[in-house]
Amino acid sequence: xxxxxILRWPDPRLSARCAAISADEDVSALVADMLETMYDxxxxxxxxxxxxxxxxxxxxxxxxxxxxxDPYICINPVLSDFSDELKSGPEGCLSIPGITTEISRAASxxxxxxxxxxxxxxDRLTGFAAxxxxxxxDHLDGIVTFDRLSGEARALAESSYQP
Ligand code: ZN
Numbered sequence: 001x002x003x004x005x006i007l008r009w010p011d012p013r014l015s016a017r018c019a020a021i022s023a024d025e026d027v028s029a030l031v032a033d034m035l036e037t038m039y040d041x042x043x044x045x046x047x048x049x050x051x052x053x054x055x056x057x058x059x060x061x062x063x064x065x066x067x068x069x070d071p072y073i074c075i076n077p078v079l080s081d082f083s084d085e086l087k088s089g090p091e092g093c094l095s096i097p098g099i100t101t102e103i104s105r106a107a108s109x110x111x112x113x114x115x116x117x118x119x120x121x122x123d124r125l126t127g128f129a130a131x132x133x134x135x136x137x138d139h140l141d142g143i144v145t146f147d148r149l150s151g152e153a154r155a156l157a158e159s160s161y162q163p
Contacts, residue, residue: 004037004051008163009096015142018054021075021114027057028116031073034059039069043094045132047139050095058136062129072123072133074113079137081124082106089128091135093145099161101145101153105134 007013021027030053038046038059045060061071087107090100108126111133115121125133138144146154 001032001036003040004033006037006041006046006050006094007052009093009144009146009161010163011095013049013052013054014095014139014144016049016054017142018049018056018140021055021057023118027055027075030057031059031116035071035073038094039064041094043092044128045136046094047136049139049142056140058139060129060132060136062127062132072111072113073116074111074133074136075115077111077113077133077137077140079109079111079133081110083108087131089131091131091145093135096145096161099145099157101149101157103135103145103148105131109134 034046034051037051044062045058047058048055056076058074058077059071061069083106085107086104088102088104091103092100107130108124109130110122110124112120112122146157149157
């Protein structure tokens with residue numbers, strides 16, 4: 001296992017749309033490195049493009065700082081059934097260190113993904129896990145927190161960011 005360098009915005013790789021992972025592709029070594037990197041950062045989620053790999057994969061562990069590590073390893077994740085109820089909370093990003101932004105997102109969402117054993121899994125997420133999944137999923141489409149802010153709020157957030 002190895003710690004991976006985390007790209008910082010505005011690295012163009014953070015704005016790229018990532019490619020699907022084929023069924024015969026072994027990403028287990030990458031996943032092990034991403035988990036090590038996420039826990040070391042320390043963070044609650046890390047998407048493959050944040051370490052320069054433009055593939056549809058993220059890891060997250062929304063509650064590890066409060067309890068035992070229990071990571072999600074999400075290959076080719078899909079979000080659906082976004083709740084009408086929205087929730088906004090402070091969001092940080094390992095690629096935009098030092099900045100937290102208030103972003104309105106669905107309060108609950110269904111996450112489907114393929115795990116490391118090739119098994120398709122699904123979970124209904126609420127609370128911080130729902131926010132975290134939507135944040136990490138955004139990275140796979142080249143979207144960062146700044147992109148979720150309106151003009152004035154974005155300008156303000158960007159102006160306080162020191163890359
Ligand atoms: Zn992020």
